[in-house]
Amino acid sequence: MDIATDRKCPHCGEILLPWEGPPETGWGIILVCNNNQCPHFSCSNETVAQYQPESKLGFRYAEDPVNNYASFNLAAYCGATFMDLAKQNQ
Ligand SMILES: [Zn+2]
Numbered sequence: 001m002d003i004a005t006d007r008k009c010p011h012c013g014e015i016l017l018p019w020e021g022p023p024e025t026g027w028g029i030i031l032v033c034n035n036n037q038c039p040h041f042s043c044s045n046e047t048v049a050q051y052q053p054e055s056k057l058g059f060r061y062a063e064d065p066v067n068n069y070a071s072f073n074l075a076a077y078c079g080a081t082f083m084d085l086a087k088q089n090q
Contacts, residue, residue: 002049003018003029003031003065004031004065004069005018005058006061007031007069009014009033009035009038010071011033011038011039011040011060011061012031012033012035012037012038012039012040014033014034014038014039016031016032016033016061016063017031017032017033017034018030018031018032019031019032019034019062023042023050027064028065030063030064030074031060031063031064031065031069032060032061032062032074033060033061033062034060038060038061040059040061041058041059041060041061042058042075043066044058044060044073045060056077057075057076057077058073058075058076058077059073059074059076060073060074060076061073061074062074066090079083
């Protein structure tokens with residue numbers, strides 16, 4: 001199966017990169033926005049933190065090629081990325 005390599009994140013315009021999901025998810029190859037400055041990703045932890053203040057999880061924008069490039073939220077650990085950077089800037 002050919003996977004498009006010119007798909008772009010609608011939130012930040014970065015090219016989506018192919019990523020092989022964990023075997024147990026059955027996803028196969030999905031396309032993910034890996035931009036840590038992506039507004040979709042950087043705002044997602046605020047949403048999660050409303051319910052779980054200690055949570056280091058956020059959501060990256062992702063598309064599933066086998067499902068006609070339907071978009072979904074991919075849970076991602078973000079504690080070592082922008083959250084630490086934000087702390088340094090305080
Ligand atoms: Zn993005």
